[in-house]
Amino acid sequence: MSDQGQFDTLLRETRTFPVLPQFKAQSNVRDPAVYTQAERDPEAFWAEQARELTWSTPFTQVLDWTPPHVRWFYDGELNAATNTVDRWRVGPSKNRAAIIWEGEPGDRTVLTYDLLGREVDRAAHMLTRLGVKAGDRVTLYLPMVPELVIAMLAAAKIGAIHSVVFGGFSAQALRDRINDAGSEVVITADGGWRRGKTVPLKANTDEALIACPTIKAVVVVRRLGDHGPVSMNHGRDWWWHELMEQMPADPFPAVARNAEDVLFTLYTSGTTGKPKGIVHSTAGYLTGANTSCRTVFDLKLDDVYFCTADIGWVTGHTYVVYGPLSTGATVIMYEGAPDWPDRDRYWKIIERYGCTILYTAPTSIRTFMKWGPEYPGRCRLDSLRLLGTVGEPINPEAWMWYSEVIGHSRCPIVDTWWQTETGAAMIAPLPGLTALKPGSASLPVPGVSAQVLDGQGRPVDPGGAGYLVLTKPWPSMLRTIWGDDKRYQDTYWSRFPGKYFTGDGAHWDEDGYFWILGRVDDVINVSGHRIGTMEVESALVDDHRVAEAAVIGRQHDVKGQAISGFVSLKEGVESSPELVAALKQHVVDTIGAMARPEEIFFTAELPKTRSGKIMRRLLRDIAEGQALGDTTTLADPQVVESLKQQYEEREAD
Ligand code: PRX
Numbered sequence: 001m002s003d004q005g006q007f008d009t010l011l012r013e014t015r016t017f018p019v020l021p022q023f024k025a026q027s028n029v030r031d032p033a034v035y036t037q038a039e040r041d042p043e044a045f046w047a048e049q050a051r052e053l054t055w056s057t058p059f060t061q062v063l064d065w066t067p068p069h070v071r072w073f074y075d076g077e078l079n080a081a082t083n084t085v086d087r088w089r090v091g092p093s094k095n096r097a098a099i100i101w102e103g104e105p106g107d108r109t110v111l112t113y114d115l116l117g118r119e120v121d122r123a124a125h126m127l128t129r130l131g132v133k134a135g136d137r138v139t140l141y142l143p144m145v146p147e148l149v150i151a152m153l154a155a156a157k158i159g160a161i162h163s164v165v166f167g168g169f170s171a172q173a174l175r176d177r178i179n180d181a182g183s184e185v186v187i188t189a190d191g192g193w194r195r196g197k198t199v200p201l202k203a204n205t206d207e208a209l210i211a212c213p214t215i216k217a218v219v220v221v222r223r224l225g226d227h228g229p230v231s232m233n234h235g236r237d238w239w240w241h242e243l244m245e246q247m248p249a250d251p252f253p254a255v256a257r258n259a260e261d262v263l264f265t266l267y268t269s270g271t272t273g274k275p276k277g278i279v280h281s282t283a284g285y286l287t288g289a290n291t292s293c294r295t296v297f298d299l300k301l302d303d304v305y306f307c308t309a310d311i312g313w314v315t316g317h318t319y320v321v322y323g324p325l326s327t328g329a330t331v332i333m334y335e336g337a338p339d340w341p342d343r344d345r346y347w348k349i350i351e352r353y354g355c356t357i358l359y360t361a362p363t364s365i366r367t368f369m370k371w372g373p374e375y376p377g378r379c380r381l382d383s384l385r386l387l388g389t390v391g392e393p394i395n396p397e398a399w400m401w402y403s404e405v406i407g408h409s410r411c412p413i414v415d416t417w418w419q420t421e422t423g424a425a426m427i428a429p430l431p432g433l434t435a436l437k438p439g440s441a442s443l444p445v446p447g448v449s450a451q452v453l454d455g456q457g458r459p460v461d462p463g464g465a466g467y468l469v470l471t472k473p474w475p476s477m478l479r480t481i482w483g484d485d486k487r488y489q490d491t492y493w494s495r496f497p498g499k500y501f502t503g504d505g506a507h508w509d510e511d512g513y514f515w516i517l518g519r520v521d522d523v524i525n526v527s528g529h530r531i532g533t534m535e536v537e538s539a540l541v542d543d544h545r546v547a548e549a550a551v552i553g554r555q556h557d558v559k560g561q562a563i564s565g566f567v568s569l570k571e572g573v574e575s576s577p578e579l580v581a582a583l584k585q586h587v588v589d590t591i592g593a594m595a596r597p598e599e600i601f602f603t604a605e606l607p608k609t610r611s612g613k614i615m616r617r618l619l620r621d622i623a624e625g626q627a628l629g630d631t632t633t634l635a636d637p638q639v640v641e642s643l644k645q646q647y648e649e650r651e652a653d
Contacts, residue, residue, distance in 0.1 A: 015396070015437065015438055016435050016436070016437050017403075017412075017435060017436040017437070017438075018435050019412070019431070019432060019433060019434065019435060020410070020412055022410075023298075023385070023386075023411075023412055023431055023432055024432040024433070026432075027298050027430075027431060027432025027433075028294050028295060028298050028299075028300070028432070029294075029295050029298075029430050029432055029433060030432050030433065032433055034295075034430070034433075034446045035433075035443075035446050037446075038446035038447045039446075039449070042447045042449075042472060042474075043062045043063050044062075045446060045447045046062065046063075046072070046287065046447050046474070046475050047059075047062045047073070049287050049290070049291040049447070049475075050072070050073050050076075050283060050287045050475065052287075052290055052291070052294070053078060053083050053283065053286055053287065053290060053326070054078065054082055054083050054087045055076050055077065055078045056077045056078055056079065056082075056254075056256045057075075057076055057077035057078075057256065058076055059073035059074070059075055059076025059259060059283070060075055060076075061073065061074050061075045063473070065473050067493065067497075067498050068488070068489055068492065068493035068500075069479070069480075070284075070473040070477060070479070071259075071260050072259065072260075072281070072283060072284040072287070072473075072475045073259040073283045073284070073287070073475075074258070074259050074260050075259075076258075076259045076283060077256040077257060077258055077259070078256070078257060078259065078282065078283055078286075079156065079157060079159075079254035079255060079256060079257055079282075080153070080156035080157075080257070080263055080282055080286055080322065081120055081124075081153045081154070081156045081157035081254055082157075082254045083286055083290075083326050084153060084156075084321070084322060084325035084326050085098070085113060085116055085117045085120055085153060085325065086117055086254065087328075088113040088325075088328045089113050089114050089117045093113060093301070093328055094112065094113050094114040094117075095112050095113075095114060096112060096113055096301070096328070096330065097110050097111070097112055097330040098111050098112060098113045098115075098116045098325060098330065098331065099111045099116060099146055099149060099330075099331050099332075099333055100304070100330060100331070100332050100333070100353050101145070101146050101332075101333045101334075101335075102332070102333070102334050102335065102349060103145070103193065103335045103336070104193035104194065104195075104196075104334075104335045104336025104337065104340055105193055109146060111146055113328075116146075116149070116150070116153075118249070119146075119150045119244075120150055120153045120154050120157055120252075121154075121157070121249075121250070121251050121252040122244050122247040122248075122249070122252075123150050123151055123153075123154030123244065123247075124154040124157040124158050124252035125247040125248060125250075125252055126154070126219070126243045126244060126247050127154055127155060127158055127160065127185070128158055128252075129243070129247070130185055130216075130217045130219070130238075131184070131185075131216065131217075132155070132158060132160050132184065132185055133158070133159075133160070134158060134159030134160060134255050134257070134261075135159065135160065135161065135261075135262075136160045136161065136183075136184055136185075137160070137161045137162075137163055137181040137182055137183040137184070137265070138151070138155045138160050138161070138162050138163070138183055138184075138185045138186070138187065139162075139163045139164075139165060139174075139177065139178050139181060139183040139185070139186040139187070140152065140155075140162055140163070140164045140165065140186075140187050140188075141164075141165045141167060141169075141174055141186060141187070141188045141201055141204070141205060142164075142167060142187060142188060142189050142192070142201070142221060143167050143189055143191070143192025143193070143194075143199065143201065143223060143335055144167075144192070144310055144311060144333055144334065144335040144336075145189065145192070145221060145223055145335060146333070147187075147189070147221045147240060148164070148311055149311070149320075149321055149333070151187050152164065152264075152311075152317075152321060153321075155264075156263060156264075156282075157252055157254050157255065158252070158255050159255035159257050159261065161181075161262045161263070161264055161265060162263075162264045162265075163177060163178075163181045163183060163264065163265045163266065163267070163277070164264070164266060164311060164312055164317070165177050165178075165267070165312065166310055166312025166313060166592070167192055167199060167201055167310070167312060168199075168310075168312070168592045168593055168594055169312075169591070169592040170204065170588065170589050170590060170591055170592050171204040171205070171207035171208040171589075172208070172589065172590050172591075173275075173590070173591055173592055174204060174205065174208040175207075175208035175209075175210075175211055175212055176274075176275065177267050177275065177277075178208060178209075178212045178214070178215060179211075179212055179213075179214070180267070180274075180275075180277055180482065180483065181265060181277060181482060182214050183212075183214060183215065184214055184215060184216045184217070185215070185216065185217045185218070185219065186205060186209075186212075186215055186217075186218050186219075187218075187219045187220075187221070187240070188201045188202055188205045188218065188219075188220055188221070189201050189202065189220060189221040189222070189223040189224075190202050190220060190221070190222055190223055190224045190225070190228045190229075190230045191223060191224040191227070191228035191230075192223055192224075192335065193223075193224075193335060193336050194336055194337055195336065195337045195339070195340050196340060196341070198224055198227055198228045200228065202220055202228075202230040203230065205218060206231070206233070215236075216236070217236060217237075217238060218233070218236055218237045218238070219237075219238050219239075219240050219243065220232070220237055220238065220239055220240060221240040221241075222239060222240065222241055257282045258282070259281065259282060259283030259284070260281050260282070260283070260284075260479070261281065261282050262279055262280065262281065262282070262479070263280050263281060263282040263285055263286070264280055264285075264317065265277040265278060265279050265280070265482045266278050266280070266313075266314055266317060266420055268314075268420040268421075268530055269523060269530045269531050269532035269535055270487075270491060270523070270532055271491075271521050271522045271523065271532060271533075271534060272532070272534050273532065273534040273535050273537075273538045275532075275535070276481045276482075276484070276487065276491070277481060277482030277483065278314075278420050278421055278478045278481065278482075279478055279479045279480050279481065279482050280423055280476070280478060280479065281479050283475070284423070284474075284475035284476050284477070285322070285423045285424075285475070285476045286322060286326060287475040287476065288318075288422075288423045288424030288474065288475050288476025289318045289319075289322040289323035289326060289423065289424050289476065290322075290323060290326040290327060291424070291447075292318075292323060292416075292424040292425045292428070292445065293319070293323040293324055293326070293327045293329070294327055295430055295445065295446070296388075296414050296416060296425050296428045296429070296430060296431070296445060297319075297323075297324075297357055297359070297386065297388065297414065298357075298386055298431055298432065299323075299324060299327045299329050299357070300327075300329070301327075301328050301329060302329075302330075302356075303324075303329045303330065303356045303357055304329075304330045304332060304353050304354055304355045304356050304357075304383070305319075305324045305329050305330065305331055305332065305355070305356065305357045305359070306331075306332040306334075306346075306349065306350065306353075306355045306357065306358050306359070307319040307320045307324075307331075307359040307360075307388075308334070308338070308346065308358075308359065308360040308361070308364065309359070309360075309361070309390075313420075313529070314419070314420040314423070315359075315390055315391070318423065318424055319359055320333060323424070332349060332353055332355055334346075334349055338364065338367070338368075339371075342375070343368075343371045343375045344375040344376070344378050344379060346358075346360075347375060347376045347378065347379035347381060348379055350379065350381055350383065350384065351379040351380045351381065351383075354383040355383055355384065356383055356384060356385050356386070357384070357385065357386045357387075357388070358384060358386075358387050358388070358406070359387075359388035359389070359390065360388070360389065360390075361389060361390060361391040361392065361527065361528040362389055362391065362392050362393070362394040362395070362398055362528070362560065363391070363392065363527040363528055363558060363559055363560055365389065365394070365398045365401065365402050366395075366398050366557065366558045367558055368401075368405075368406075369397075369398060369401050370558065373405045376405055376406055377405075381406060381408065382408065384406065384407060384408075384410075384411055385410070385411055386411050386412055386414065386431055387402055387403070387406060387407050387411045387412070387413045387414070388413065388414045388415075388416055389402070389413065389414075389415050389416070390415075390416045390417075390418070390425075390528070391525070391527075391528025391529075392518070392525050392528050392560040392561075393439065393515070393516050393517070393518060393560075394415055394438070394439060395439060396438035396439040399413060399415070399438035399439060400438060403438075412429070412431035412436060413436060413438075414428050414429050414431055415428065415429070415436075415439075415440065415441045415442065416428040416441065417441035417504075417514070417516050419502065419503075420478075420530070421477065421478040421492070422470075422474070422476060422477060422478075423476030423477065423478070424476045425445060426444060426445060426448050426450065426470065426474070427441040427442065427443065427444050427445070427448070427450060427514050427516075428441055428442065428445055429441075429442040429443070430445070430446075437513055439515060440509070440513045440514060440515045441514055441515075441516055442513050442514065443512060443513065443514070444514075447474060448470065448472070448474050449470065449471040449472045450468060450469065450470050450471065450514060451468075451469050451470075451471050451499070452464065452465065452466045452467065452468055452469075452506050452507070452508040452514070453466050453467045453469055453496060453499075454466045454467075455467075457496045457499075460508060462508060462509065462510045462511075462512065463508070463509060463510055464507070464508060465505065465506065465507040465508070465517065466505065466506070467495070467496070467501065467502075467504075467505060467506075467520060468502045468504045468505065468506040468514070468516070469496050469499040469500060469501055469502060470499065470500040470502065471499050471500075473500075477500070478492075503519055503520060503521045503523060504516055504517070504518065504519060504520065505517040505518060505519075505520045518561075519553075522534060522616075524551075524552070524553030524561050524563055525553065525560055525561050526553070526556075526559050526560070526561055526562060526563060526594055526595070527558075527559045527560065527594065528560070529594045531563065531591070531594065531595050533550075533551040533552065533553075533616075535590075535591055535595070536549075536551040536563060536565065536587055536591065536595055536597065537549045537550060537551050539586055539587045539590035539591060539595075540565055540567060540583055540586070540587065542586060542590065543582070543583055543586055544570075545569055545570055545573045545579065546567055546568075546569060546570070546583070547568045547569060547570045548567070548568045548605075548606055549565060549566065549567045549568075549606075550565075550566045550606050550614045550616065550619060551563060551564070551565050551566070551597070552564055552566075552616050552619045552620045552623060553620075554598075554620055554623035554624045555624055556598070562598040563595065563596070563597045563598055564597060564598060564599055564600075564601065564619070564620075564623035565583070565587075565597040565599070565600040565601070566600075566601050566602075566603055566606055566619055566643070567583065567600055567601070567602055567603070568602070568603050568604060568605055568606055569602060575602040580600050583597075583600055584596050584597055584600065599623075601622070601623075601643055601646050602646070603639055603642060603643050604639065604642065605639050606639070607619065607639045607640055607643070618640065619643075622640065622643050622644055
């Protein structure tokens, strides 16, 4: 075992960090009875939380659960923009900062709640003029600029459904998502900044739209100006700033939405090649986002909260936009890379704005560790009072570094386990109540019930490991998969009927703490980004020279997992470095840069069982250079020898 592995094991076995008394004294949740009360009556617990929202028609019904379909608060009406912006525009809070934005080149803007509200109203007028109505889909393909938040909330205000596509996705990935959603409008930008370079979002959009028959209008935010000239398609494309200037300054009346109306869809990878449009409701989603901000993140009105996730992922939806704004806090939003222009960028931002809560991913923390403590050491970080992590299991060594070097041993760490599908944090500490164990996401939050099951669906005993399920419905759970309810049922509810199957494995310790072990399905978690093996495989076999491809996730020190591709070529095709480069690039063009395989191995045939199943476990062993597992079931043992040899040659290079 490596030194790091030994250190991690030691910490995991020996360390528990009690609740910090200074933190507890000021925390939003101090009474442990919250757990027992919520367990005894989860509906009453969630109804109380939902009443923290502003309703135009208060609900009288709490839960309708006909597995696997759920409705929460279903006779109530509300609007998500009212809850995130307008309710803070009355009284003194109207002039509190809602968004402190910093662009990568160093430009800065502060939007108070009132100013944000004015922009949202104008954008709501603009969408309406473009013909968007309640229930229509609007695709947003934007960098991390305030206009993205404004567009999301404007869509919500008129009752339209937004579908944000991460700016790192390729033109083809954007096209698939626009077509699946049937969007009529796409909002993009001339580009964005990333590590000093420009990202050509409008050019990608143009390429995507070659085959998007539903799109009628494109609105383009000017972010790059002279740095990124774009061509505008007359009659289809409009500049955001020109349209916005023409809009009336009148408030836009929020459209009352039923609690169960769809607020947004967000695509995520699954075990087939086609991404799933995860559908979230309005009231249930907002209840989860708002509650977890108050309880897990201990958010208060005077907090300055920095979630480093891109809004293109669910973490950004819930913890840059809907959660913190629904609690009236101040959000820091940063456009670019953490090492631009230098590796202290996050720490400079924290110092500059007096950030109180930082939420980031283990892969970032491991990168900061590699860069060294001198970068955070340059800045004052004593405004921080709470730290969070999400996206993948955090190794205890990274946890300790985060706690000591960033938190100066004064800040609790909330390791939050959740998914695009769950909408909000599900397993996470309450920082004023829960003792912390580095590497464990700890306990289900109040109102959520989780179990670890064996293959037959029986709960494992404490100390055991198995499949992680959620056993009761919760308000922010996905409602379905856009356009494919059968897939919704099959993916989440058929493995253990009546229970939500997460796709994760977990270990459950003697204290009832959950330790997430990672995906048990064909999904790879690269730097906290979810990528389906099938998506990458189909991109590889797209190349006419490839006969067959298999893709696995192997361990990676910084990224958590990296993608290894195994390819067999058609008769007469020779492997070459050029072919490797072309295949990797094709994956980037088809999906996006985050899906680029780290390496590609060539093989005459993929290792298969006699029944024809690809032996992925074996491929993983090869890619990780491990002693090979049981190969007795292998149809052609020679295949493995050749792959192993390639691995060893690669290592020797
Ligand atoms: O495997 C789990 C991992 O990320 C998956 C969900 O990915 P996604 O839907 O993209 O959402 C990521 C951000 C919420 C999960 O199935 N995961 C997420 N958080 C953690 C985690 N694994 C371990 N610990 C976590 N805190």
